[in-house]
Amino acid sequence: MGADLHDIRYVRMGTDNLDDCVQYATEILGLELVRREAGAAYLRGDNRDHNVVYTHGRAAGHVVGFELPSMDALDRAASEFENAEIDVKYGTSTEREQRRVGGLITIKDPTGNIIDLVARPAASGKRYYGTRDAGITSFSHVGLRTSDSKTDEAFWTTWLSAKVSDWIGDAPLLRIDDVHHKVALFPSSFPGVQHVNFQVESHDDIMRSYYFLKKKNVRLAFGPGRHPTSGARFLYFYGPDEMIYEYSTGVRLITEEDEKTYVPRQFPMTSSSFCMWGAEPDIAEFKSEKEPATHAA
Ligand SMILES: [Fe+2]
Known part of the structure; x- marks a missing residue:
């Protein structure tokens, strides 16, 4: 029933201190800065396109992204949520492009945690190369x-x-x-x-x-x-x-x-x-x- 999660994929965190977050993530945490785009910074600690996104404005809150195994699985999950009257927000083409995913829906758990469910997220052909050797x-x-x-x-x-x-x-x-x-x-x-x-x-x-x-x-x-x-x-x-x-x-x-x-x-x-x-x-x-x-x- 619902979504069969394949893996955790990313976390998006709104901040009023984008530059501080990027500096911390690269120099302290050891992540690689992948890109800065549309007021957000994308970073990674493995061979996926990105794992951590700092978005513009703390008021945006936090989002956790999970991968589903296929576009079909995402479509099925969306209709099951709708049948159960769980609110489903369908990602726009801009939102899908920003996340580098093929499919995107967003739901909330009862507390209000925002959960992106995605299909066909981009892998990276380039090896993750951390800014420091954090292992x-x-x-x-x-x-x-x-x-x-x-x-x-x-x-x-x-x-x-x-x-x-x-x-x-x-x-x-x-x-x-x-x-x-x-x-x-x-x-x-x-x-x-x-x-x-x-x-x-x-x-x-x-x-x-x-x-x-x-x-x-x-x-x-x-x-x-x-x-x-x-x-x-x-x-x-x-x-x-x-x-x-x-x-x-x-x-x-x-x-x-x-x-x-x-x-x-x-x-x-x-x-x-x-x-x-x-x-x-x-x-x-x-x-x-x-x-x-x-x-x-
Ligand atoms: Fe933990």
């Missing part, structure tokens, strides 16, 4: 904000082909392919992207970036640490507009074979559910309201 291998997942995690979880699992891999408190970690999670929904009072994840090649890259970011006086948010849920080693840090970025490596895969016996686990909303090494998050959505506020750095 990035791919854009991999986002944390999204939810004002009602049970309702949003039901929407994502019913209409967007997601499966729950684990819960931390009320926050579901959702997979759409073998990777433990490509989306996670964190309780919040407003919609939008809560963090943006890039996979890096190894834990050496995590530690290299830890020292690099410290030297550059980047505000660290959490880690280095290891998630007991996905097994990934991670490092979270802040960028412009208080956006949180994450490098991680070694995420668990839940294959079709594993799915025959896999049951999602319920972790409590405590810092040890986010880090098995003992790091404390400086991230509001990762803290239980009952826990005293602690800061990692």
Whole structure:
């Protein structure tokens, strides 16, 4: 029912500080600037056309793009959403050209997170070449904000082909392919992207970036640490507009074979559910309201 998501594709984030975002993304995060066009900047951390777009004006909010396997699948999803009276916005030719996709529809989840569903997005024949050697291998997942995690979880699992891999408190970690999670929904009072994840090649890259970011006086948010849920080693840090970025490596895969016996686990909303090494998050959505506020750095 609804859309069978093939993969996460991009995130678009409105900003009032386009130049700062581009400078941060290239010099700190390690992305490659692909183009600046119509007041927006397109960047990438893998061999797809782009993964991160900074758009003009913070009021534009955040959009997460997912790829469907074909134009037919996109058409079918659109009519199923319409039959269920889920609002569908059809992308204009200008919007499709800007996103470098063949097909585009846009929907919202119950919280109001804006979700682009696309078909035939452009790959790039040119190898991704980062501005610094951060060891990035791919854009991999986002944390999204939810004002009602049970309702949003039901929407994502019913209409967007997601499966729950684990819960931390009320926050579901959702997979759409073998990777433990490509989306996670964190309780919040407003919609939008809560963090943006890039996979890096190894834990050496995590530690290299830890020292690099410290030297550059980047505000660290959490880690280095290891998630007991996905097994990934991670490092979270802040960028412009208080956006949180994450490098991680070694995420668990839940294959079709594993799915025959896999049951999602319920972790409590405590810092040890986010880090098995003992790091404390400086991230509001990762803290239980009952826990005293602690800061990692
Ligand atoms: Fe993450």
